[in-house]
Amino acid sequence: MTFAFVIAVHNTAMTTLVAQVNWKRVLLGGFLAELLVFAIVFPVLYLFGQQAFLASILIASALMPFLLAMWVGRRLDSLFVVHGALVGVVAVAIYVIIAWGQPEPLLYTIAHGLKVVGGMAGGAVAARRKPSSAVQRPSTV
Numbered sequence: 001m002t003f004a005f006v007i008a009v010h011n012t013a014m015t016t017l018v019a020q021v022n023w024k025r026v027l028l029g030g031f032l033a034e035l036l037v038f039a040i041v042f043p044v045l046y047l048f049g050q051q052a053f054l055a056s057i058l059i060a061s062a063l064m065p066f067l068l069a070m071w072v073g074r075r076l077d078s079l080f081v082v083h084g085a086l087v088g089v090v091a092v093a094i095y096v097i098i099a100w101g102q103p104e105p106l107l108y109t110i111a112h113g114l115k116v117v118g119g120m121a122g123g124a125v126a127a128r129r130k131p132s133s134a135v136q137r138p139s140t141v
Contacts, residue, residue, distance in 0.1 A: 020079055021086065022072070029068040030090020033115070036064040037091070054107060061111035065091050065119035073126020080130075084123020088116035 040060040045053035069084030076083060092112045 029087040033064040033068040034091040062114040062118035066122035069119040069122025080123040080127035084119035088119030
């Protein structure tokens with residue numbers, strides 16, 4: 001196989017993957033996940049103080065993408081974990097855009113990773129909740 005052939009096959013596979021993503025639900029899920037993180041952590045700061053606020057950032061950053069990825073997965077037949085990961089990535093991107101140029105503590109970087117992991121876990125749970133006949137398995141060629 002030549003290098004150009006491998007690249008062409010890879011590009012075709014990526015184009016197909018991108019076309020299979022339900023981008024409307026991914027973008028809405030990621031936006032809502034980040035919105036809910038803000039809706040949870042700031043009242044916690046006000047009501048319970050700094051320590052609870054810091055803990056709530058980590059918990060909400062994992063839990064909200066998890067829940068929204070499960071919601072996104074309700075209408076899917078495949079690529080559940082990919083959709084979940086993208087929900088987390090969109091949530092991270094929204095925060096990065098909002099905080100553009102601001103220094104981020106290590107805790108926030110960890111929270112960003114938890115958003116992606118939480119989204120992936122939510123996608124995996126959504127896949128398991130689908131009846132096995134409804135889930136399309138990748139074909140082996």
